[in-house]
Amino acid sequence: MPEVPPGAQRVRRARLRGGRGLLRAAQPEAPPQDEGREQLLQVRLPLLPDGQAAPDVLVPDHVPRPLPFEAPAVYALLPYTELAEDGLWFPRGGMYEIVLAMGRLAGDLGVGIHLNSAVEEIVVDGGRASGVRVNGEAHSADAVLANADLPYVYRKLLPSAAGTRDFRFKLRKREKLLYTASSFMMYLGLDRELDHLSHHNVYLSSRYEENFRQIFDERRLPDDPSFYTNVPSRTDRNAAPEGMESLYVLVPTPHLGENVDWEKEGPAFKEKMYDLIEEKAGIPDLRSHVAYEKIKTPQDWLSDYNLEEGAAFGLGHGIFQVGYFRPPMVSKAVPNLYFVGASTRPGTGVPLVTIGAKLVAGRMGRELLGSTSAVGV
Structure with missing residues (x-):
């Protein structure tokens, strides 16, 4: 360090x-x-x-x-x-290596992973979670661990009564949950190197306070956005072919709402970001060096990952949505139903979600298998 x-x-x-x-x-x-x-x-x-x-x-x-x-x-x-x-x-090879490593470990432990199998319903039988329904077919289980975004699970996969009962004693009712901001993402492959950039680079708006107000209060696209760039190939040269570079750009934006029409405003906002990256990150004529481009907006977070309100980071972390006040990782209304992910405890982000996975696994082990592990809450 x-x-x-x-x-x-x-x-x-x-x-x-x-x-x-x-x-x-x-x-x-x-x-x-x-x-x-x-x-x-x-x-x-x-x-x-x-x-x-x-x-x-x-x-x-x-x-x-x-x-x-x-x-x-x-x-x-x-x-x-x-x-x-x-x-x-x-991680060597990029963040997705974590996913691949977990998949290999699951396979070694005899876990079967079914890809492209969207869950349509969490089956509740006799008041208890008893499995899931996929393509109209029920698959029974002793317990269900839901890792979809928690608000989506309550809204789409469970009987409505489950959410009503689980949120009955919370300070913030389910319909009044607050969500994080979202993000406009640019995944770029460039046919040139970026020797002058670090792995992590943050560019703050010259109108810093106004930038925050426009995102969180006015819920509109900022006039002068702050943004973050990540150049993983500065640390791991295998992240891009020789002579090229991977460039990831994250721009904080509001989550979905009536003040932003991404179909209309998205293309112009992308061009604005290209201009800002050229100016602030010092990459002249950036567009001509783009060999690969993928764009994601809050609308994509909703449609691709079922993130409520298109909030890229799940439920917000205001003081009454953290710790005890955050939705717990076990349902009181539906026995044998557990949760993991950004919108349950302990919170959002890869480190916290990974810790949450360890905690809920420990709890399930104790409650379902009689494990004596100290891990879990």
């Missing part, structure tokens, strides 16, 4: 004392040395000397900057875990 200026590290640790204990509490059986670490590549993040700043690097805590206007202070733990704990790591 790059050296952190002493002042910045002192301030960060003072603010976040106890962070390591919180992480260990979330993973009580985590081994001291993570298994499979040899398959990871550490991502080096540049840090500037005190008093300097640039759009694509991290700066010390005490450098003045706009504040995150409404985020609970507890989220200061996030940069702590990324910088002061184990650093940032990238």
Whole structure:
């Protein structure tokens, strides 16, 4: 990990004392040395000397900057875990290698995976989850673990009474759940290299506060978007052919709503982003170097992944939708029904969802198989 200026590290640790204990509490059986670490590549993040700043690097805590206007202070733990704990790591071959590795492990354990088999219904028999229905055919099971977006599960796959009963005692009723922002994504393959970029690059709007207000309050596309670029081939050269580069662009946008018509506004917004990337990321004549392009909008998150409201990151993390207040990973209304994913506990993002998978697996083991594992809540 790059050296952190002493002042910045002192301030960060003072603010976040106890962070390591919180992480260990979330993973009580985590081994001291993570298994499979040899398959990871550490991502080096540049840090500037005190008093300097640039759009694509991290700066010390005490450098003045706009504040995150409404985020609970507890989220200061996030940069702590990324910088002061184990650093940032990238799987050799890309993030999808995690999916492939899990698939191989499942196969080794005798698990059958049925692809292209959309679940139409979670079968509830005698008040208990007893299987799923696929292509009109019921498949029985002792329990069901639903990893579709939790609001979609309640809305489309379960009897309506299940949601009514599960949310009865929550501060926020199901119909009033708040969702994360969404994202406009560009997956680009370029026929040139980007030696001047890092693996991770963040470009903040010159109208930072206005950018947030337009997304979260006005629910419209921002006039001057902030955006993030990821160039995995800067860390793993196998992520792109020789002489070429992979470029992933994420632009925060509102989730679906009446103020944005993606059919009409999407093409112009894409052209705006090409212009901004050329200017801020320093990639002149970008369009002429694009050998591959794939675009995803909030409408795609809804249609492709059943993410409610097209919210790319699931349920929001406001103070009354985190911790105990977040939908639990087990249904009280339907015994033997469990949940995993971004919209249940502990929360959104690959690390938290992976922790959630471990926790729910431990709970299912105890409740269904009599396991004595300490993992699970």
